[in-house]
Amino acid sequence: MSKFPCQEAPAFIYEHRLAIMVSRSYMSLLELASGDMLNFPQTPRTLPRVMTVPGIIPDIDGGENNNEDLEVPSPGTCPKKIIVANFLPLHAHKDPESGRWCFSFDEDSLSLQMKDGFSSDSGVVYVGSLKVDIDASEQDEVSQKLLEEFNCVPTFLPPDLQKKFYHGFCKQYLWTLFHYMLPMCPDHSNRFDRTLWHAYVSANKIFADKVMEVINPENDYVWVHDYHLMVLPTFLRKRFSRVKLGFFLHSPFPSSEIYRTLPVRDEILKALLNADLVGFHTFDYARHFLSCCSRMLGLEYESKRGHIGLEYFGRTVYIKIMPAGIHMGRLESALDHPNSSIKAKEIQEQFKGKKLILGVDDMDIFKGISLKLLAMEQLLQQHQELRGKLVLVQIVNPARSSGKDVQEAKRETYMTTRRINEVFGFPGYEPVILIDRRVPTYEKTAYYALADCCIVNAVRDGMNLVPYKYIVCRQGTPKMDEALGIASGSPRASTLVVSEFIGCSPSLSGAIRVNPWDIDAVADALNSAIMMPGLEKQLRHEKHFRYISSHDVAYWSRSFMQDLERACKDHYSKRCWGIGFGLSFRILSLSPSFRKLSVDHIVSAYKKTKRRAIFLDYDGTVVPHASIVKTPTPEVISVLNNLCDDPNNTVFIVSGRGQTSLTEWFAQCENLGIAAEHGYFIRWSRTSNWETNPIATDFDWKRIAEPVMRSYTETTDGSYIEAKESALVWHHQDADPDFGSCQAKELLDHLENVLANDPVVVKRGQHIVEVKPQGVTKGLVAEKVLSSMISDRKLPDFVMCIGDDRSDEDMFESISTTAYKSSLPAAPEIFACTVGQKPSKARYYLDDTVDVVTLLQGLATASSIKSRFSTEIQVSFQNTA
Numbered sequence: 025m026s027k028f029p030c031q032e033a034p035a036f037i038y039e040h041r042l043a044i045m046v047s048r049s050y051m052s053l054l055e056l057a058s059g060d061m062l063n064f065p066q067t068p069r070t071l072p073r074v075m076t077v078p079g080i081i082p083d084i085d086g087g088e089n090n091n092e093d094l095e096v097p098s099p100g101t102c103p104k105k106i107i108v109a110n111f112l113p114l115h116a117h118k119d120p121e122s123g124r125w126c127f128s129f130d131e132d133s134l135s136l137q138m139k140d141g142f143s144s145d146s147g148v149v150y151v152g153s154l155k156v157d158i159d160a161s162e163q164d165e166v167s168q169k170l171l172e173e174f175n176c177v178p179t180f181l182p183p184d185l186q187k188k189f190y191h192g193f194c195k196q197y198l199w200t201l202f203h204y205m206l207p208m209c210p211d212h213s214n215r216f217d218r219t220l221w222h223a224y225v226s227a228n229k230i231f232a233d234k235v236m237e238v239i240n241p242e243n244d245y246v247w248v249h250d251y252h253l254m255v256l257p258t259f260l261r262k263r264f265s266r267v268k269l270g271f272f273l274h275s276p277f278p279s280s281e282i283y284r285t286l287p288v289r290d291e292i293l294k295a296l297l298n299a300d301l302v303g304f305h306t307f308d309y310a311r312h313f314l315s316c317c318s319r320m321l322g323l324e325y326e327s328k329r330g331h332i333g334l335e336y337f338g339r340t341v342y343i344k345i346m347p348a349g350i351h352m353g354r355l356e357s358a359l360d361h362p363n364s365s366i367k368a369k370e371i372q373e374q375f376k377g378k379k380l381i382l383g384v385d386d387m388d389i390f391k392g393i394s395l396k397l398l399a400m401e402q403l404l405q406q407h408q409e410l411r412g413k414l415v416l417v418q419i420v421n422p423a424r425s426s427g428k429d430v431q432e433a434k435r436e437t438y439m440t441t442r443r444i445n446e447v448f449g450f451p452g453y454e455p456v457i458l459i460d461r462r463v464p465t466y467e468k469t470a471y472y473a474l475a476d477c478c479i480v481n482a483v484r485d486g487m488n489l490v491p492y493k494y495i496v497c498r499q500g501t502p503k504m505d506e507a508l509g510i511a512s513g514s515p516r517a518s519t520l521v522v523s524e525f526i527g528c529s530p531s532l533s534g535a536i537r538v539n540p541w542d543i544d545a546v547a548d549a550l551n552s553a554i555m556m557p558g559l560e561k562q563l564r565h566e567k568h569f570r571y572i573s574s575h576d577v578a579y580w581s582r583s584f585m586q587d588l589e590r591a592c593k594d595h596y597s598k599r600c601w602g603i604g605f606g607l608s609f610r611i612l613s614l615s616p617s618f619r620k621l622s623v624d625h626i627v628s629a630y631k632k633t634k635r636r637a638i639f640l641d642y643d644g645t646v647v648p649h650a651s652i653v654k655t656p657t658p659e660v661i662s663v664l665n666n667l668c669d670d671p672n673n674t675v676f677i678v679s680g681r682g683q684t685s686l687t688e689w690f691a692q693c694e695n696l697g698i699a700a701e702h703g704y705f706i707r708w709s710r711t712s713n714w715e716t717n718p719i720a721t722d723f724d725w726k727r728i729a730e731p732v733m734r735s736y737t738e739t740t741d742g743s744y745i746e747a748k749e750s751a752l753v754w755h756h757q758d759a760d761p762d763f764g765s766c767q768a769k770e771l772l773d774h775l776e777n778v779l780a781n782d783p784v785v786v787k788r789g790q791h792i793v794e795v796k797p798q799g800v801t802k803g804l805v806a807e808k809v810l811s812s813m814i815s816d817r818k819l820p821d822f823v824m825c826i827g828d829d830r831s832d833e834d835m836f837e838s839i840s841t842t843a844y845k846s847s848l849p850a851a852p853e854i855f856a857c858t859v860g861q862k863p864s865k866a867r868y869y870l871d872d873t874v875d876v877v878t879l880l881q882g883l884a885t886a887s888s889i890k891s892r893f894s895t896e897i898q899v900s901f902q903n904t905a
Contacts, residue, residue, distance in 0.1 A: 103243040103268075104147040105585070106235060109135050110190070110252040112152040112176050125158070125166055127174060132465065134577065135249065137351040141581030150176045151234050157183060179234050181227055188223035194252050195425035198224075202251060202275045203390045203484040204282055216287050225255060225607070232259035241267050245588055248299070250274045255291065255607060257298035262609050265600040268592040270584060271296060272303035274348070275486040276527070280315045280762075291607035293320060297336050298610060300591040303344035303584055305487045305527035310345050318761045331587075338598065338613040338863060342591045346583055347531050349576040350492045356501050359473065364466035365507035371474050372508060379554045381416045382475035384468065384490045385482070387423040387460075389433045392481040392523065392540045397440040397456060399481070399546035404448045404455060407551060412453050414554065417471060420460040434460075472497030473504055477553040479521040480528075481540045487527035491520050491535065495568045517561035518568070519553040521546070531571060534564035612861055614869075621857045621868035623882045626824070629853045630883050633822035635672055637813060638883075639806055639835055641827035642679035642686075645859055646880075648873045649790070649828075655689050660877060666884035668695035673887070674818070676809060678703065678802050680794075680831060682748050683714060702796060702831060703805035704750035717750075719799040725782040726752060729795045732774055740767045750796060757791035768793050790829050802827070803834030810839070814847045821852045825866075826876055828859035836865040 113133030118125055129136055139148050158166050163180050170176040181189065196214040197207070207215040231253055235246060241264035248256050248271045260267050283289060293316055296302055304310040310332070317323040317334060325334045325343070332343040358364060371380075381400075385391035400416045420437070423430045441456045448455045472478070478494040498518040505512055520535035522528065529537055536549045601612040630636065640646060646660050656664075668675050676697035679686060683700035687707075690696055694710045706715045730745070733754045737743050742759035745752060754771060756764035771793050775786045783798045806825065813820050825835045836856040856866035859876060870876055 102145055102147065103245055104149055104238075104240070105139075105142055106149045106151060106239060106244055106246045107135050107138070107249070108151045108231060108235060108246060108253060108256065109249040110152055110194075111155055112150050112170075112174075112178060114154065114170070114174065114176060116154050116156045118156075125162070125169075127170065129174065131354055134348065137354065137577045138581035140351070140578035141583075142585060148175060149238050150174070151179065151231060151238070152176075153179050153181060153186070177234050177238055179227075179230050181230060185223055185227060188220050189227035190252070191425055192217070193220040193224040198251055199275065199425075200429075201282065201286060202278050204276075204278055205389075206282065206285060221288055228253055228256045229259055231256055232263070235260060236263060239264070239267070244268065245270070245585065245592075247272070247584070247588070255295040258295040258607055258609055261298040261611055262602065265602060265611050266595040268588065268595065269299045270301040270303065270344075270588040270591075271299040272344075272584065273309065273486075274305070276484055277304060277309040277312045279312050280319050283312070283316050284320070288607075289316070290320060293317065294604075294608055294610060297321075297334070297341050299341065300339075301342045301344055301584070301588045303346065305345075305347045306530055307345050309527070310343050314343065315762050318765065322761075324765065331590075335863070337603075337610055337861065339611060340591070342587065344584055344587050346580055347527055347575075348487055348489070349572065349578075349580045350489050350496065351577050352496060352573060355469065355493060355496050358465045358469045359497060359501045360503045361466040361469075363464075364470050364473075365504060367467050367470035368473055368504065368507055371470055375415055375474070377413070379410075379414045379477075380471075380475045381414065381477045381479060381550065381554070382471050382494070383416065383418040383479050383481070384421070384471075385418070385480070386421045387430060387434055387437075388425075389429045390482055390484050392483045393418065393420070394433065394436045394440055395483070395540050395543065395546070396479060396481040397437065397444060398543050399550060400456060401440070401444050401448075402543055402547035403550050404444070406547065410551075410554075411448055411455070412450070415455060415457060417457045417459065417475070419463050419468065419471065420458065422462055469493075469497050473500060473508070477519045477521060477550065479546075479550065479553075480523060480526060481521070481538070481546060482523050482526050483540050485523070485526040489528065491522055491528055491532055491568075492572050494518065494520070495565065495572050498565060499569050515562045516565050516569075517558060518565040519556055519561055520564075520568070521549045521553050531575070532568060534567045614861065615863075617867055618864070619868060621855065621870055621879065623879050626855055626879065627882045627886050629855075630822060631886050633672075633853060635813070635818050635820050636670075636674065636822040636824070637806075637810055637820045637839075638667065638673060638675045639678050639802075639809070639823075639825040639827075639839070640676070640876075640880075641802075641829070641832050641835075641859075642677055642681060644790075644828035644873070645826055645832075645876055646677075646873060654685075661690070661692050663877060663880045663884050664690075664693050664696055666888060667880065668693060670887040674809065674813060674820075676805070678805050678827075678832075678835065680751075680753075683707075697809070699802070699805040701748050701750045702800055702802050703808075704748075704797070704800050706805065706808070717797075717800055717804075719797065722783065723750075723797075725779055725784050725795070728778055728782070729775060729784075732778060733771070733793075736767055736771045736774075740764060743767070750800060752795045754793040755791060756793075764791070787830070789831065801834040802831050803838035806835045806838040807841075819848055821848075821850070822855075823852050824855040824857070826857045826859065826870070826879075832858070833865050840865075 113130045113136035115128045115130050116125060135150060135152075142148060158178075158180060160180075163178075167178055170178055192214075197216060197220065200214075201207075239246065245268045246260060248269070251273060254271075257269055257271055260269055277283070286292065296313075297317070302313070304313065314325050314332075314334070317325070323334050323336060325332055327333075332345075333340040334343070383393070383396055385393055387393070396418070397416075404411055404414070418441075423434075437458070441458050444456050445454045472494045475494065475498075478491060480488055480490050482488060495518055499516050500510065502512060520532060522532055522535045522537055523540045524537045525540065529535070536553055538546045538549045540546060598613045599616050601614075602609060603612050604610050643649060643654070647654060647656060664675065667673050674697065675695070676699055677686065677690065678699040680702050681700060683698075683705045686698050686700050690698060691710070697709065698707045699705070704717045706717075707713070729752050730747075733745050733752060736754065737745055740756060740759050740763065743754060743756040743764065745754055754768070756768055759767070768788060772786055772788055775793070775795060779786060779795065784795050785798050786793070786795050810820060810823070823839045825832070825839050827835060836858070839854055839856060855868060857868040857870055858864040858866040859870055859872065861869050861871065870879065
């Protein structure tokens with residue numbers, strides 16, 4: 025029976041694979057010819073569809089960088105889940121007699137266990153490497169066998185590439201950096217090596233190629249795991265702009281101070297943002313990632329109905345925070361294994377009359393094994409009555425990588441163990457028992473079931489499921505209870521001492537949390553754990569077991585996949601463009617009706633119309649935000665004067681700036697209208713007087729708001745207050761990005777509370793918090809100007825509005841409203857345009873202020889030509905007369 029419930033798996037995959045292999049071979053030749061592995065092959069253009077989404081007809085001849093494929097998923101096809109991890113969930117060995125490779129599932133693999141969280145009609149395909157080297161001559165046969173029998177697609181990395189990728193960049197550099205170990209000197213960790221980075225990118229490309237062989241991009245979901253494959257999302261997004269892609273990081277994500285030392289920090293960060301959903305075990309890790317996005321890419325995040333999202337080029341990248349769980353059934357089966365019961369009896373007899381503390385750790389520098397041993401030594405020094413009655417059993421799992429640091433950690437562990445046993449041991453008693461070999465699961469579960477206390481003392485760890493396993497084993501099973509002589513239904517007890525620097529710590533509220541570097545505190549915690557009253561041990565155990573049993577690996581994978589489906593639900597409602605080169609590639613995703621404003625198009629409309637209204641924001645529209653000099657350039661002044669000289673044009677600068685600055689800056693513009701402070705002040709020309717908005721007359725609220733803003737300014741370095749006649753603005757663009765944003769949120773909440781009964785609006789903008797009177801908006805300026813034109817019988821047939829921030833959205837909405845259109849014989853040509861490619865109420869966009877000025881020059885030139893042409897006709901007519 026096929027393992028793909030809704031389709032013939034092998035036939036589907038082989039046909040799809042063949043097609044991909046042909047195109048991939050062609051693309052590989054292009055890459056080889058270019059000699060640049062970071063420039064990915066261009067996605068082949070598919071045949072255009074006439075109708076792709078109901079109600080949307082895309083441009084058939086899109087631009088070269090228009091990577092839009094608006095096809096909707098084919099109905100009736102069951103989506104697969106493609107799980108991509110560094111290693112496949114398989115055991116492999118070669119039969120010595122037949123010489124054939126034999127494979128079996130690794131039941132302890134998280135990749136395999138998470139399948140329990142998927143629906144029964146979902147096919148699951150695994151992509152990853154084998155833990156053994158397969159000769160090139162056998163790779164095709166092995167690939168076919170693994171695909172047919174295990175739904176696994178192996179990535180055969182050449183041995184040299186595997187060494188540089190995994191043991192070089194991943195383990196010796198990236199893994200240590202993500203665990204907060206900086207390469208300050210070569211003796212302690214490896215420094216960044218560009219050749220190892222290239223190997224990392226090459227390996228990720230190979231993984232991406234294998235995914236492409238089996239994916240149906242319209243239906244399937246791809247879930248990428250861990251730091252080994254952090255640039256993989258970019259390769260997949262480059263090939264399939266609407267791929268449904270999730271990524272989960274199983275290691276810590278370091279603080280921005282650590283992460284920023286990574287020479288390829290931007291490439292990795294942007295690659296992760298090519299996923300639709302990025303998952304972390306704890307809020308701390310997610311917070312560090314968001315901080316890096318803010319500090320390095322200028323991205324802000326929002327929490328909407330409990331879901332954290334980052335707006336990135338029109339896409340929303342969601343953040344998932346949930347610790348992984350364990351497979352309850354697998355662990356309970358191990359407890360029921362006959363060898364587990366036999367081993368448990370042996371351990372029970374061996375440590376009869378003694379308290380057993382258990383530690384289970386990999387042999388590496390971050391697990392804190394030596395610190396744990398020092399705490400045990402301290403405990404025995406301080407409490408002589410525990411000598412002979414307390415034993416620490418430390419199980420050491422084999423190291424996942426080799427290196428000088430691992431050998432040093434191992435040497436220190438043995439040396440400390442030997443010293444403790446020599447000082448505090450005696451015939452028949454060893455305080456520390458070190459088990460340094462591969463321990464089978466049934467033996468570990470026996471130790472878990474009998475340990476009075478479990479300690480995990482890592483100085484930094486991504487998740488660490490040892491405490492979860494310990495709790496489940498302490499709960500026991502009927503078979504294990506019978507073997508140990510425990511009455512059925514008797515209360516269970518356990519105690520945990522866990523480092524506050526591991527991922528599972530926040531979810532274990534009943535554990536004793538410790539700073540592993542504080543030897544005295546760890547020793548005290550161990551003493552408290554073993555001396556804790558029985559009832560308290562039971563209550564803590566029950567609390568932990570309730571959480572762990574209800575948040576198992578199936579719950580974790582199901583929750584992640586549900587969020588991934590939700591994150592991808594709008595994939596086919598927008599147009600997508602690929603922008604950027606190499607690992608800076610990303611997708612621009614916009615509404616199908618949202619497009620770049622063509623100069624030729626708007627000039628054509630401009631020439632055909634007779635009465636025009638033009639509204640322009642100032643900062644970020646005609647002058648860049650980043651510009652230190654805020655005064656308009658001579659070029660801007662000249663263009664505005666040319667537009668204003670056309671008697672058919674009504675031109676307004678609509679800004680949040682004060683009237684004094686705007687009056688001074690535009691003194692040379694005689695016919696330019698100006699709306700200052702978002703429309704609180706309006707002046708129709710240089711010779712007319714300033715009009716004040718009659719809505720806002722009461723400014724008593726300033727006496728309340730200003731002291732509040734002042735207090736935040738004093739505590740936020742780099743911030744300042746701008747006092748306008750109608751408003752107060754708190755700026756934080758020069759403050760620390762994270763702290764400034766945090767303070768802005770707090771200030772917004774504070775001001776909303778204290779000004780709840782005042783006729784004002786408190787809003788956040790780009791690096792500002794502003795308080796202004798209700799009813800004073802840029803939208804009202806546009807409405808007032810248009811209404812005035814209509815009442816003067818200057819009926820507008822062309823309306824253009826350009827702006828770049830949230831306050832301009834009111835103008836976009838206002839010029840599109842039907843309130844003034846009802847007074848017009850025909851609907852005017854409307855051009856609402858935002859600066860920057862981002863979600864907006866505007867239908868058009870321009871990239872930057874340079875584009876804006878270019879556009880205005882095009883309109884001004886059209887006016888000049890028309891004016892000159894009219895003058896020449898008039899002069900010619902007079903001469904003829």
